[in-house]
Amino acid sequence: MRFSLDWLREYAVLDAPLDTLVQGLVDTGTEVDRVLRGPAGVVVARVVTLEPVPESTKGVLFAHIDIGGDEPLRVITGAPNLRVGDLVPYAPPGTLLPGWDQPLGVRVMFEGKYHSPGMLLSAVELGIGEDAGGIHHLERGLPGQPLHEVLALDTVLEVEVTTNRPDCLCHVGIAREMAAAVGETVREPDSTIPEGLLSAASLAQRAEVDVEDADGCPRFSVRIIENVAVAPSPDWMQRRLRAVGLRPINNVVDVTNYIAHEAGQP
Secondary structure (H helix, E strand, O other): OEEEHHHHOOOOOOOOOHHHHHHHHHHOOOEEEEEEOOOOOOEEEEEEEEEEOOOOOOOOEEEEEEOOOOOOEEEEEOOOOOOOOOEEEEEOOOOOOOOOOOOOOEEEEOOOOEEEEOEEOOHHHHOOOOOOOOOOOOOOOOOOOEHHHOOOOOOEEEEEOOOOOHHHOOHHHHHHHHHHHOOOOOOOOOOOOOOOOOOHHHHHHHOOOOOOOOOOOOOOOOOOOOOOOOOOOOHHHHHHHHHOOOOOOOHHHHHHHHHHHHHOOO
16 A cells, blocks of 8 residues: 555654654564655746757657856757746656656757656646646745755655555544554544534435444444535645545545545545
8 A cells, every 4th residue: 555654744754764664564564665744855847948959850859947057058959838937847867757767867968969857747647636747836935946946756665565454544543543653643534524514414314324234234324414515625635545546537536535544434
């Protein structure tokens, strides 16, 4: 299973070094197969000029970018959504992107005539979204500034939960293990429901639960929620779902998946 460190930190103070948190899980029998970190070394770049590559028939461009050096750096891009003045993420050679096996290098293009060191990044390449059709635009930042100072980049843990630890099949469970390992307390999510939204009598008339096997299912609860408008989920929820490998659909589907991954219950 995948667990978002940003999400885990909602339930406990987990400011210890990542290696300490990971070792705490391993020491209690929960193996961590892989740690997927946000790409280190990515910086903010400002697009200075855009020029067509003469040999290109598909709109490939030279993008001169300011990354805080004395001179602009030239990279080659086919992104259709770039404009002069845009702030965008730039990954220099040597950057290892999420899900990539090899670090970026210097691309040799157009039969060796041009070189492109590193690349400008889309949301997919950053690991923060599904938009692969263009470069991700930043709302703030200075040329050369580390990207993690202007954009939240999550760390994802791929964890192997053993069959005897179903309590660890959710973020609250893993946060509890980490918190115990570093001497912190876990903060259970608030599950209180505002009263007065629907009377008990009205609820009983519209929904009924009959538990036929009280030993196998000692508790089953139902709550009616009205006046829900189906719409996209908030950005923070979409980011967390993507981090654990789920594709956001809409607020109704997403909140169901969110609670399942938060508490381990459907």
